Amino acid sequence: MSTQPGTSGQTPLYEDLPCGHLLLGADSLIVRANRLFAQWLGCPPQHIEQRLRLTELLTPGSRVFYSSHVVPLLALQGFANEVSLELTTAGGQALPVLLNAQHLEGAGSQDALISVTAFNASATRRYEQMLVATQERAERALDELREQREQLRVTLESMADAVVTVDANGQVKLLNPAAAALLRVDAREVVERPFAEVVRLLWADDQQPRPCPVVQCLFLPEAQQETRASLLRAHDGTLCPISDTVAPIHDARGRCTGAIWVCRDVSEQHRLAEHAAHALRHDMLTGLLNRQEFEQALARCAAAQGWPGYLLCYLDIDQFKLINDTLGHAAGDLLLRELAQLLRDGLRKDDLLARLGGDEFGMLLKGCSAGEAVQRAQALRKRIQDHHFHWEGGTHRVTASMGVAQLPGPGEPASMALIHADIACHAAKEAGRNRVQFFTSADTLVQARHGEMHWVPRLQQALAQDRFELLYQPIVATAPGASRVKYGEILLRLRDDDGQLVSPALFIPAAERYQLMSALDRMVLRKTLDWMQRTPSVHCSINVSGQSLGDLAFLDEAVTNIKRSRVDARRLCFEITETAAIGNLEAAQAVIAQLRALGARFALDDFGAGMSSFAYLHLLKADVLKIDGGFVKDLHRDPRHRAIVESIHHVAAAFDMRTVAEWVENEAILDELRAIGIDYAQGYFTGRPVPLKSWNAESPWQPTQAAPAGAAVS
Numbered sequence: 001m002s003t004q005p006g007t008s009g010q011t012p013l014y015e016d017l018p019c020g021h022l023l024l025g026a027d028s029l030i031v032r033a034n035r036l037f038a039q040w041l042g043c044p045p046q047h048i049e050q051r052l053r054l055t056e057l058l059t060p061g062s063r064v065f066y067s068s069h070v071v072p073l074l075a076l077q078g079f080a081n082e083v084s085l086e087l088t089t090a091g092g093q094a095l096p097v098l099l100n101a102q103h104l105e106g107a108g109s110q111d112a113l114i115s116v117t118a119f120n121a122s123a124t125r126r127y128e129q130m131l132v133a134t135q136e137r138a139e140r141a142l143d144e145l146r147e148q149r150e151q152l153r154v155t156l157e158s159m160a161d162a163v164v165t166v167d168a169n170g171q172v173k174l175l176n177p178a179a180a181a182l183l184r185v186d187a188r189e190v191v192e193r194p195f196a197e198v199v200r201l202l203w204a205d206d207q208q209p210r211p212c213p214v215v216q217c218l219f220l221p222e223a224q225q226e227t228r229a230s231l232l233r234a235h236d237g238t239l240c241p242i243s244d245t246v247a248p249i250h251d252a253r254g255r256c257t258g259a260i261w262v263c264r265d266v267s268e269q270h271r272l273a274e275h276a277a278h279a280l281r282h283d284m285l286t287g288l289l290n291r292q293e294f295e296q297a298l299a300r301c302a303a304a305q306g307w308p309g310y311l312l313c314y315l316d317i318d319q320f321k322l323i324n325d326t327l328g329h330a331a332g333d334l335l336l337r338e339l340a341q342l343l344r345d346g347l348r349k350d351d352l353l354a355r356l357g358g359d360e361f362g363m364l365l366k367g368c369s370a371g372e373a374v375q376r377a378q379a380l381r382k383r384i385q386d387h388h389f390h391w392e393g394g395t396h397r398v399t400a401s402m403g404v405a406q407l408p409g410p411g412e413p414a415s416m417a418l419i420h421a422d423i424a425c426h427a428a429k430e431a432g433r434n435r436v437q438f439f440t441s442a443d444t445l446v447q448a449r450h451g452e453m454h455w456v457p458r459l460q461q462a463l464a465q466d467r468f469e470l471l472y473q474p475i476v477a478t479a480p481g482a483s484r485v486k487y488g489e490i491l492l493r494l495r496d497d498d499g500q501l502v503s504p505a506l507f508i509p510a511a512e513r514y515q516l517m518s519a520l521d522r523m524v525l526r527k528t529l530d531w532m533q534r535t536p537s538v539h540c541s542i543n544v545s546g547q548s549l550g551d552l553a554f555l556d557e558a559v560t561n562i563k564r565s566r567v568d569a570r571r572l573c574f575e576i577t578e579t580a581a582i583g584n585l586e587a588a589q590a591v592i593a594q595l596r597a598l599g600a601r602f603a604l605d606d607f608g609a610g611m612s613s614f615a616y617l618h619l620l621k622a623d624v625l626k627i628d629g630g631f632v633k634d635l636h637r638d639p640r641h642r643a644i645v646e647s648i649h650h651v652a653a654a655f656d657m658r659t660v661a662e663w664v665e666n667e668a669i670l671d672e673l674r675a676i677g678i679d680y681a682q683g684y685f686t687g688r689p690v691p692l693k694s695w696n697a698e699s700p701w702q703p704t705q706a707a708p709a710g711a712a713v714s
């Protein structure tokens with residue numbers, strides 16, 4: 001190794017330095033390098049001394065920097081300090097170093113030496129990088145914090161709930177717009193004021209001041225919280241039902257720094273709950289109490305000892321159905337509302353009025369004798385009678401029938417009074433409508449109704465014990481030479497406990513009133529199908545009640561039983577009365593359509609006895625009209641009845657229906673029927689009813705022995 005002037009004897013010193021050291025000659029040639037520097041590069045000093053220039057050991061970026069900045073600086077001022085450069089090690093890695101370079105003696109001459117001390121800056125660089133990363137993280141966290149703060153602000157501002165925060169002393173720090181609106185305050189004016197001054201709370205039940213929730217939260221956290229409903233008194237004095245919660249706020253070290261109070265205005269929920277409670281107790285159409293409430297009030301009246309006397313009044317509008325049918329349901333609704341108002345106006349403050357259903361109203365008349373109650377009921381009845389109902393330019397009047405009954409004595413159920421008043425009301429209807437009937441057990445009309453109740457267990461027992469019997473009454477074609485098909489109506493009788501056959505006239509009203517008709521109809525259909533299976537030559541007419549027409553289960557069972565029996569449905573004809581059909585028009589149409597689809601026929605029974613028969617004919621696709629016996633039995637003597645029967649027959653012909661006349665009791669009637677052209681006759685003259693079990697194909701006397709082929713009545 002060559003030694004340059006001025007450097008001899010310094011080698012040990014360079015070697016001992018705790019940093020890298022170089023002596024550079026002209027053009028940055030490395031004249032000497034100490035061991036540490038050479039170690040950094042990963043080679044012995046001799047590999048670089050006198051062989052390489054410093055610039056050759058630098059990374060390309062550092063090389064440019066060295067040439068463009070360091071060299072001119074050295075030339076200009078003779079030194080360059082804390083220059084950050086990167087060396088390339090033998091392994092090809094970049095090593096950050098901090099250089100201090102200084103010209104030694106002879107600066108400015110070509111062969112002047114430059115002393116370079118170098119410090120390994122890897123650690124510093126790492127620290128720098130860590131510092132930058134930490135700073136970036138801190139900035140990001142700060143950004144997130146700002147973002148969260150903004151989100152919190154927007155959330156608080158847009159929250160429907162009122163939010164108030166307080167410091168550890170219970171002073172208001174912040175309140176959102178919902179809180180300002182609820183409290184009716186300017187948010188800026190209440191900040192820093194004690195919470196208890198800003199938020200004034202009361203108990204809803206007694207309107208007494210409620211302990212401040214924030215004070216309790218901050219200073220009495222163990223105190224038991226009450227769950228009573230609360231009110232908030234706003235700063236303009238208005239009261240508002242609220243539900244609220246309060247929670248402490250803690251800092252990172254767990255110290256309580258304040259509390260947050262969140263409050264919701266629950267007036268709308270209260271209003272809805274009250275509305276729902278009202279709807280549960282009231283009738284929607286009229287706003288009166290509903291049946292359930294009325295029954296409860298009735299039970300309370302009956303149970304309360306020492307209550308002043310109450311009388312129960314039951315009101316049913318007469319022929320209300322006609323209003324619906326002729327003017328429409330909307331008119332019916334309006335009339336019900338008007339009548340409700342009329343009754344309301346006619347009652348005293350302490351009386352109770354309710355709509356019990358459809359066109360029925362119930363009243364509890366307070367503190368009057370039976371006589372006074374009847375008088376007051378008469379006055380109400382008269383109010384209704386005098387009322388003019390205006391609809392679409394016309395004026396209409398209705399009447400009502402009313403039953404009055406006393407509340408039951410001790411030990412009797414309150415519902416008994418309702419039954420009694422209902423019975424009395426029906427008695428009033430039967431007595432001609434537009435009247436008031438007082439329930440007394442001695443009253444014969446009322447008693448007849450009351451007696452119906454005793455039929456209920458008897459009918460149920462008879463059903464269970466299979467004590468009903470079926471009879472067959474022939475229906476014969478009036479035209480000579482018609483088919484020989486046996487066709488007749490199935491009639492129902494009850495074999496009573498003492499073995500006597502009881503007429504349906506005695507028990508059908510009770511069965512109708514107490515919803516037993518459907519069970520009877522099912523039983524009749526089952527038994528008839530059974531008999532028809534065993535007696536293939538007969539065609540039968542079976543009565544179906546209004547209750548069964550409205551009972552989907554009846555229809556399903558009828559269809560199933562007919563299919564199961566394998567009886568050709570064309571051998572069956574179902575008789576429905578016009579009142580039942582009109583009362584359940586839609587249901588009747590559905591039943592007719594379904595049973596007809598199987599092949600069965602339909603007859604309208606007792607035709608002419610109802611009020612508006614003709615109007616409904618086109619709505620009911622019946623095959624047969626059975627003319628009410630009342631017009632038939634004296635047809636041969638009374639020309640008016642003959643005219644009615646004749647006109648019914650003409651109408652039936654226009655609708656392509658066959659006619660059956662009931663109650664044909666003698667030959668003269670039959671002759672008249674033939675003359676008019678009536679198709680079939682039924683009555684004692686043409687054939688008396690015979691029990692199915694003793695029926696014999698040849699037995700009944702039939703003048704024509706004939707019915708059309710292929711169908712019961714066609």
Ligand SMILES: Nc1nc2c(ncn2[C@@H]2O[C@H](COP(=O)(O)OP(=O)(O)OP(=O)(O)O)[C@@H](O)[C@H]2O)c(=O)[nH]1
Nearest residue numbers: 285316317318319320321322324329332333358359
């Ligand atoms: N418009 C209207 N009609 C109703 C309402 N509720 C029930 N109805 C009808 O009220 C009628 C009550 O008829 P009923 O009481 O059985 O018979 P009615 O025609 O009044 O004859 P009588 O009581 O025998 O005098 C039926 O046609 C029901 O459809 C209702 O809310 N609005």
